[in-house]
Amino acid sequence: METKTFRNYEAVDVKAAVKEHYRKMRKNQTYDYVQRMHKKYLNFDKPMGLWEAMGHLNDLIDVSDPDLDLPxxxxxxxxxxxxxxxxxxxxxQLTGLIHDLGKVMFLWGSDEDGTSQDEQWGTVGDVFVVGCELPDTCVYPEFNALNPDMQDERYNTPTGIYEKGCGLDNLNLAWGHDEYLFQVLNNHEANKLPAEAMVMIRYHSFYPWHTGGSYKPLLNDTDAKYLELIKDFNKYDLYTKSQKIYELEEVRDYYQPIAEKYLGTGPILW
Ligand SMILES: [Fe+2]
Ligand SMILES: [Fe+2]
Known part of the structure; x- marks a missing residue:
């Protein structure tokens, strides 16, 4: 039997769209862009319930994922x-169910921000740190040179604008669904998810760090614990992709009480 490999970006059948996605992402996700997105999207003024948000992800296929062409x-x-x-x-279990929910950003996103249905380079894909040098552990490292920050001497060194050993929580990552959901839940009063869940949500797409081993000069002791959490979570994010189709309503009875336990019953402010 043939074994399935995941995250194979060299396979001939990987759509050119995946590569094009990463070209745009690397070129456009600058330090300034990320600051603008924080201002624009972190207003928490759009109420929407968890299940409604889940339903909207029925309409979204992640263009950056070479392994999945399902909603x-x-x-x-x-x-x-x-x-x-x-x-x-x-x-x-709840973290698994919601970890990509920040992709609902496409509902109020725009092509020029890369946050729409058609342009997803500001929503999905492996993220990297902005404000310091891009490492060659980024997928398609040949695109690193396209990022204007790499010509800017404030940003193009291993630590850039950051203090040595400042730790992950003090870095600015490329803008996307991970940081968005983390900030939305951080702002959600009823949120009782443990800190471990919040780490899994915030850093699951940070491949150059959790898989590439880059950014060592910026890390602190806490980040070693973060890495264990992410490695644990990541096997479920990555190796469970299959063609099995579920109905949201089928699983809702089981997950709803868990969601209410940790997130309350009211809407979430997006
Ligand atoms: Fe994700
Ligand atoms: Fe995911």
Missing amino acids: NVQHLIQSAEAIRADNRPDWM
């Missing part, structure tokens, strides 16, 4: 069900 809500349910099948804690 994103299927990936969320597949991840959650795999965590549940391993008898992992309820909060981690």
